[in-house]
Amino acid sequence: MSMNSLVRSAAASALVLLAAGAFDRADAQTKTRLTVYTALENDQLQPFKSAIEAAVPEVEIAWVRDSTGVITARFLAEKDNPRADLVMGLAATSIIVFETAGLLEPYKPAGADALKPNFRDTTEPYTWTGMDGYLGVICYNTAEAAKAGTTPPKSWKDLLDAKYADKLVMPHPASSGTGYLMVGGWLQMMGEAEGWKFMDALHQNIAVYTHSGSAPCVQAARGERVAGIALDMRGASEKTKGAPLEVIIPSEGTGWEIEAAAVVKGSKNMALAKKVADWVATKGANELYSKTYAVVAMPGVENLPPNYPAGAEKSLIKNDFAWMATNRERILAEWTKRYDAKAAKK
Amino acid sequence: MTAAVRPVESLVTRSASLETAVAGTAILVLVCGLLVLVGFPLWSLLSKSLYVRGEFAGLQNFIAYVTTPALSRSVINSLFVALVTTLIVVPIAFAYAYALTRTSMRAKGLLYATALVPLFAPSLLPAISLIYFFGNQGFLKSWMFGGSIYGPAGIIMAEVFYCFPHALTILVAALRLADARLYEAAEALGASRPRIFYTVTLGGAKYGLVSAVMVVFTLVITDFGIPKVIGGQFSVLATDVYKQVMGQQNFEMGAVVGVILLIPAVIAFLVDRLAQRRQVALVSARAVAYAPNRSPLRDAAALALCIVVSGIFLAVLGMAVWASFVTYWPYNLGLTLQHYAFEIADSSGWQPFFNSLEVAALTAICGTAVIFVGAYLVEKIRAFPVLRFVAQFLAMLPMAVPGLVLGLGYIFFFNAAWNPLNVLYGTIAILVLNCTAHFYTVPHITATTALKQIDPEFEAVSASLKVPFWRTFTRVTVPISLPAILDIAVYLFVSAMTTVSAIIFLYSTDTKLASIAAVNMDEAGFTASAAGMCVLVVLASMTVKLLQVLADRLLLDRLQAWRRR
Numbered sequence: 022m023s024m025n026s027l028v029r030s031a032a033a034s035a036l037v038l039l040a041a042g043a044f045d046r047a048d049a050q051t052k053t054r055l056t057v058y059t060a061l062e063n064d065q066l067q068p069f070k071s072a073i074e075a076a077v078p079e080v081e082i083a084w085v086r087d088s089t090g091v092i093t094a095r096f097l098a099e100k101d102n103p104r105a106d107l108v109m110g111l112a113a114t115s116i117i118v119f120e121t122a123g124l125l126e127p128y129k130p131a132g133a134d135a136l137k138p139n140f141r142d143t144t145e146p147y148t149w150t151g152m153d154g155y156l157g158v159i160c161y162n163t164a165e166a167a168k169a170g171t172t173p174p175k176s177w178k179d180l181l182d183a184k185y186a187d188k189l190v191m192p193h194p195a196s197s198g199t200g201y202l203m204v205g206g207w208l209q210m211m212g213e214a215e216g217w218k219f220m221d222a223l224h225q226n227i228a229v230y231t232h233s234g235s236a237p238c239v240q241a242a243r244g245e246r247v248a249g250i251a252l253d254m255r256g257a258s259e260k261t262k263g264a265p266l267e268v269i270i271p272s273e274g275t276g277w278e279i280e281a282a283a284v285v286k287g288s289k290n291m292a293l294a295k296k297v298a299d300w301v302a303t304k305g306a307n308e309l310y311s312k313t314y315a316v317v318a319m320p321g322v323e324n325l326p327p328n329y330p331a332g333a334e335k336s337l338i339k340n341d342f343a344w345m346a347t348n349r350e351r352i353l354a355e356w357t358k359r360y361d362a363k364a365a366k367k
Numbered sequence: 368m369t370a371a372v373r374p375v376e377s378l379v380t381r382s383a384s385l386e387t388a389v390a391g392t393a394i395l396v397l398v399c400g401l402l403v404l405v406g407f408p409l410w411s412l413l414s415k416s417l418y419v420r421g422e423f424a425g426l427q428n429f430i431a432y433v434t435t436p437a438l439s440r441s442v443i444n445s446l447f448v449a450l451v452t453t454l455i456v457v458p459i460a461f462a463y464a465y466a467l468t469r470t471s472m473r474a475k476g477l478l479y480a481t482a483l484v485p486l487f488a489p490s491l492l493p494a495i496s497l498i499y500f501f502g503n504q505g506f507l508k509s510w511m512f513g514g515s516i517y518g519p520a521g522i523i524m525a526e527v528f529y530c531f532p533h534a535l536t537i538l539v540a541a542l543r544l545a546d547a548r549l550y551e552a553a554e555a556l557g558a559s560r561p562r563i564f565y566t567v568t569l570g571g572a573k574y575g576l577v578s579a580v581m582v583v584f585t586l587v588i589t590d591f592g593i594p595k596v597i598g599g600q601f602s603v604l605a606t607d608v609y610k611q612v613m614g615q616q617n618f619e620m621g622a623v624v625g626v627i628l629l630i631p632a633v634i635a636f637l638v639d640r641l642a643q644r645r646q647v648a649l650v651s652a653r654a655v656a657y658a659p660n661r662s663p664l665r666d667a668a669a670l671a672l673c674i675v676v677s678g679i680f681l682a683v684l685g686m687a688v689w690a691s692f693v694t695y696w697p698y699n700l701g702l703t704l705q706h707y708a709f710e711i712a713d714s715s716g717w718q719p720f721f722n723s724l725e726v727a728a729l730t731a732i733c734g735t736a737v738i739f740v741g742a743y744l745v746e747k748i749r750a751f752p753v754l755r756f757v758a759q760f761l762a763m764l765p766m767a768v769p770g771l772v773l774g775l776g777y778i779f780f781f782n783a784a785w786n787p788l789n790v791l792y793g794t795i796a797i798l799v800l801n802c803t804a805h806f807y808t809v810p811h812i813t814a815t816t817a818l819k820q821i822d823p824e825f826e827a828v829s830a831s832l833k834v835p836f837w838r839t840f841t842r843v844t845v846p847i848s849l850p851a852i853l854d855i856a857v858y859l860f861v862s863a864m865t866t867v868s869a870i871i872f873l874y875s876t877d878t879k880l881a882s883i884a885a886v887n888m889d890e891a892g893f894t895a896s897a898a899g900m901c902v903l904v905v906l907a908s909m910t911v912k913l914l915q916v917l918a919d920r921l922l923l924d925r926l927q928a929w930r931r932r
Contacts, residue, residue, distance in 0.1 A: 056876065063891055066714040083876035084714075087883075088890060090613030095872050097616055098778040104793060104875075118616060164698065193600055196614040229517045229599035232609060239892045244504045244697055259892050263695040353615070361437050361600065 052081040053290055055297060058096055060089040061110035061280075062254065065313060069110075072309050076300045080293050089115060089198050089234070100124055106288040107297055109152070112198055113279040116149045117346060125149065126284040128295055132302035140279060140318035149283040150301050153314035156270065156277035156333060157203045160238040160249040160256040164265040169247050177207070177219065177271045180248070185226040190237040191250035192230065195353050195361075198278070199234030199252055204356060205345045206276020210338045217359070224360050242266050252278075253315065253329060260328040270330045274338040277316075386835050387750055394754045397741050401761035403788070404804040408776035409768060411783075413629075416622035428623045437602065442627075445603040448519060448594075449587040449631075452526045456534050456583050461576065463676060464538035466669030469545075469568065471661045473670065476916045479539070480909070481677035484684055486532035486858070487908035489865040489882040490592035491889055492901040493525040496686040497597060504697040517599035525593040528683060530586050531676075533809055534579040536858060540813050540851055541575020542568070544820040545657035574819065577642040578812045581635035582766060588631050589769040592867055596889075604628055605769050612771065625772040629764075636763045654822070684905060691899035709900065712893035713884050720903055723864050723881035726798045727907075731860035734803035735810070738762075738859075739852055742814035743840060747826060766808035770868025777801055778872055793875040801873055802863040810855040817851035818844070849922050857915045861908040 052074075061069060063086065070082045085105070087095070093115040096105065100122065108116060108125075119125050120142070127146035134141075140151025159180070161173055171184045180189060192200030208216035228246060231237055237249030238256045242264035256268035282301040284294045300306050307319035313326050315333035325331060416428055432438055463482055467475050485493070500507045501516040501524075514520055549571075553563045569576070591605035598606065604624055612621035694701045710716035741762065745755050765773065782792050791797045821844065829839040845852065867882045874880055881904050889897035 063713045063887060064711070070714075085874075085876055087871065087887065088613075091871055093616055094612050094618075094775070095778065098618065098775055098872070099782050102782045102784045102789060102792075104782070115616075193610070193614070195610045196606075198614075201614075228515070231599070232595045232606060232614075233890055235890050235892065239890075239894070242892065243502075243894070245498070245502050255892060262892070263699055265698060349615070357435070357437055361602065 053079055053293055054083050055080050055106040055290055055294060056083050056085060056104060057107045057109050057297075058092050058105040059084055059086050059108070059110040060092050060112065061086065062258075062313070065110070068309065068312075072306065073297055073300055076303070076305065077293065077296045080290075080297060082297075090196070093118070096124070097122070103285050103287050105285045106290050106294040107282060107284055109282040109297075109301065110280050111282075113149065113151065113281045113342060114198060114202075114346065116281045116283055117342060119283070120144070120148050124286055126286045126288065126291065126294075128284050128298055130295075130299045130302040132299070132304075135320075136302060136318040137320055140281075149281045150298065151279040151281045151318045152301060152306070153280050153310040153318065154277050154316035154337065155252045155254055155280065155314060156316070156337060157199070157206055157250065157275045158253045158256055158330065159269040159271065160241040160251055160259070161267045161269050162241045162244055162247055162265055163267055165241075165244045165247045171247060173267060173269060174248070175269075175272050177273055179271075180226060180250075181219075181222045183226075185247060187226065187228040188247040189223070189226045189250070190229050190231060190240050190246045190248075191227060192234045192237055193232055193361075194230075194356055196230075196232040197234035200230070201345075201349065201353070202276045202278050203250055204352060205348075206338060206340065208352065209276070209341065209344070210273055217355070220356075221359065230360070238266075253333065254313065257326060257328040268328065268330045270333060270336045274336045277337045277340055280314075390744070390748045390836065391751055391754075393740075394744050394748065394751050394758065397744055398754055398758050398761070400737065401741075401758060401807075404800060405761050405765055405768075405773075405807070408773065408780040408804075409764070410776075411779035412618070412772055412776035413622050413626050415619050416626050418619055420619075428619055429626075432620060432623045432627075438607075441602045441604050441607050444519070444601060445588050445605070448522050448526065448603060449584045451523050452530060452587045453580055453583045455523070455527050456530050457576070457579050459672075459676060460531055460534035460579065461538050461572075462669075462672055464535055464542050465568070466673050467539055468542040469657075469659050470666050470669040471659050472666045472673070476919075478670075478673045478677055479535075480912050480916060481680060482535055482673070483532045483861075483912060484677070484680045484905070484909075485528045486536075486861050487865070487905045487912070488684065488687070489867060489885055489901050489904055490525070490529055490590070491596065491867075491882070491885050491897060492687045492905070493528045493683055494521075494593060494596040495690055495889070495894060495898050495901070496683045497521055497524055499686050499690055499696065500683075515599075517597060518601045519598075521597040521599075522594050522601065522603075525597055526587050526590065528680065529590065529593060530583045531680075533586060534583050536809065536854060537579045537582060537812055537816065538572065538575050540816045540854065541572040541578075543850065544817070545571060546654040547657040548653075548655050550657060574642050575816055577638060578816065581638060582809060582812065585631050585635055585767050589628055589767060591769055591771060605771075608769055608771050612775065618775065621772070621775070625769065628769055628772070629767050631767060633767075635767065636760060639763065640759075687898045687905075688902050691895050691902050693895060696894070706893070706895035706899045709884070709888070709896055712888045712891065712896040715879055715884065719879045719884040720881045720900065720907075722795075722878055723904065724907060726795060726802065726878075726880060727860045727863040729795070729799045730802040730806075730863040731856045731911075733799060734806070734859040735852060735856040737803065738807060738810045738855060739814050739845075739848070742811050742818060743844060746815050746818040747823070747840075747844070748836070762811040763808055765804055765806070768805075770805055770866065770870075773801070773805055774869035774872035777869070792873075793878075795878055797873055798870055798878060798880070799863075801869050802866060803859070805866065805869050806859055806862040810858055813851055813855055813858070814848070817848045821847055850919055853915050853918060853922075857912055860911050864904050864908050 066084050066086060073082050074080060089112050092111060125148040127148055129147040130150055133150050142149045159174055169184055169188055174180055191203060194200035194204045207219055211219055235255045238251035238259060240246050241249035242259035253268060256266055260266040282298060284298050288294045304319060307317045307322040310317040311322050311324040315325060315329045418424055419427055466472055467479050497516055499505055501511050549567050553567055589605055591609055594603050594606050595609060604627060608621050608624045611617045691706055692702045694703045745759050781788055781797060825843050826839060865882050867886055870880060871883055874883060881900050885897040885900040
């Protein structure tokens with residue numbers, strides 16, 4: 022093969038590949054495509070898409086899904102030229118950041134008033150609507166617990182037992198929203214002085230603070246640790262897959278977070294995006310949420326998904342999201358000073 | 368008829384000035400291209416380090432960061448991990464490269480390909496394997512002597528795995544071309560073996576060695592994938608960026624750490640310039656290709672070393688393959704194929720894998736052309752020193768930039784409402800551009816190393832024969848450098864297959880890539896499916912590598928006959 026024909030065939034194959042790429046995306050243009058940024062679980066995307074497209078037949082939902090941190094950072098970075106029509110299934114703490122930055126379109130879905138008060142935007146103008154709630158739990162590996170000789174914890178304080186030394190794992194609050202949710206929850210339910218004292222003691226037992234919010238429960242499920250402090254749905258899904266896991270809600274109650282939806286300011290498909298936002302507050306949508314979440318926005322829609330702990334709704338502490346947001350920098354600085362400045366432990 | 372004479376003279380000067388004009392334009396295009404690929408996106412993020420909540424604040428962020436006690440530890444941790452990894456990787460990689468190029472050991476092609484296995488794997492793969500080997504449930508947990516894999520030990524092990532092929536590629540390129548006459552002369556002068564090794568072999572590879580050290584060091588400093596998954600809370604600079612940007616959406620502080628991370632790159636650039644000044648061409652126009660003679664003892668030792676190193680790599684890979692078939696590790700070790708039904712774990716199923724193939728192929732084709740031509744312009748053109756310096760700097764920069772920083776910079780620059788290039792946003796094209804930019808440096812070094820070893824005499828002769836440089840380029844330079852060019856293409860292909868950190872901000876619904884799907888599946892607890900996706904990526908990359916080995920053999924027969932005596 023001569024040099025020239027080598028170059029030529031390389032260029033030709035580049036063109037073919039580009040053309041193939043363009044062609045792939047040229048079909049199915051009859052419906053309007055709405056780009057939705059989301060942190061929903063991957064296995065939820067298909068049922069959600071089908072349900073939305075059935076309710077609003079003119080749209081085709083195109084998900085961009087990643088972890089909460091990635092989606093939030095990406096959405097904020099794109100703020101001068103937004104690419105999403107909606108955000109959906111994203112932590113309310115992130116959505117409130119978007120709202121404060123003026124990136125959301127003021128819109129109140131038709132059925133929003135029927136939802137539980139703490140699942141609705143309370144600041145004017147109204148921009149976001151809650152969908153479901155998830156809560157901080159202890160993912161407790163019964164097989165490893167038997168080896169370590171521990172009994173299932175009932176209270177957060179039970180985790181301070183020396184038997185748990187280096188056998189606990191939780192998300193790093195500066196890296197993961199889940200981690201901050203737990204820290205903020207403890208400070209609110211125990212009071213600041215008591216809360217820090219609790220974390221000082223807990224720190225002695227924590228083997229590692231992970232950067233990912235879902236890693237603790239996965240590590241507990243794999244037997245890397247006896248217990249992981251994380252969110253309920255990951256524990257339930259690992260148990261369903263066959264992990265010897267128990268999902269425990271401590272008796273004092275627990276920190277929790279809302280997943281919400283909102284229309285993005287500057288969407289080029291505003292009317293359709295608002296229609297989808299209307300769907301978010303319908304009973305049908307809430308019934309869909311309740312298949313995978315223990316707590317949903319609409320009163321009366323109740324279902325306990327497989328392997329969820331009972332009594333989730335009652336255990337929700339009075340969570341002041343505004344307080345969580347305004348005190349974040351201070352709390353993280355204090356946390357870093359106390360637990361991050363030490364040399365890494367095993 | 369004086370007019371009849373004049374056209375001949377002016378034709379000569381015109382062709383010379385035409386050549387200068389073409390060269391100047393080409394370098395200018397290169398610099399502009401690099402500015403768009405690297406310079407502007409970086410600036411649009413890093414300039415944020417001077418702002419607090421949108422207000423210009425000078426160095427306030429830097430002062431705030433430096434006075435945080437956690438910082439000094441992140442810096443020390445980063446330096447420590449990078450130093451240890453470099454000290455482990457570079458000597459072993461040099462020995463391995465020496466075995467591949469300067470001994471008569473068997474199965475060189477195969478052993479070279481095996482040593483590149485880590486390059487074929489997303490960084491998630493060693494992390495999963497190491498946890499299965501050395502984690503609290505791991506098979507070889509006792510080897511850790513009570514220590515933990517979650518921390519510096521795990522980071523260093525995974526980084527060694529990740530960096531080895533990068534160093535090896537550079538060192539093989541540095542050792543591949545050698546002038547046998549130097550060895551003959553040394554022997555004739557009665558130089559001892561160690562002395563020949565020290566003065567001829569090491570002397571010739573000095574530039575490659577310095578580059579390898581710099582590349583490994585900066586790769587470790589900027590990598591965040593490995594410390595994120597296996598580092599626990601052992602904080603390094605790259606995870607500090609992650610904490611600021613992903614954890615707290617603080618782009619300004621993230622940019623501060625990004626700027627600090629550039630310091631090693633700037634040092635690397637300066638060291639590189641210094642080392643380069645001392646480098647002399649190894650392959651002169653009269654060079655005789657070096658062919659290693661047989662030496663049973665040396666060849667056996669070389670083979671043993673290569674088998675041990677590649678054996679370790681294969682074990683890490685093998686563990687991931689096994690992990691992808693295990694039903695539920697560690698509680699149900701029955702084997703199953705179900706984890707390859709990716710749609711259970713990720714609604715896009717197998718599509719990301721095919722997207723990855725497309726992006727990788729395009730990056731390999733377009734990127735190689737741009738990078739090799741660019742390196743040629745920087746290295747072989749005599750005029751326009753300032754532009755060439757700028758191009759060289761921009762080419763060395765991407766290595767020092769954590770993917771996270773580059774990815775965010777791409778959003779700020781390519782998504783800006785004023786930027787006409789924003790039509791690219793959300794397409795395959797931006798992923799290709801980003802991959803080319805992100806992985807620019809190592810191929811650039813490979814190309815420059817190869818080009819440096821070609822005697823400038825070729826250009827001098829061409830010039831005196833009035834052959835324009837582009838003809839010398841296609842007739843002489845490209846054929847001589849073909850092995851290096853193929854190396855570059857394969858490197859770009861596999862890097863684009865495995866990368867996560869930059870493109871995580873840039874993919875869209877239709878352009879999700881395999882490595883990202885793997886990370887997402889792992890986060891969601893589908894470790895086996897994640898391992899499976901990683902294995903597919905490895906298989907695709909390996910196939911391409913094997914094709915290269917075959918192509919190399921064919922090309923060596925056709926175009927590289929001069930290498931043989």
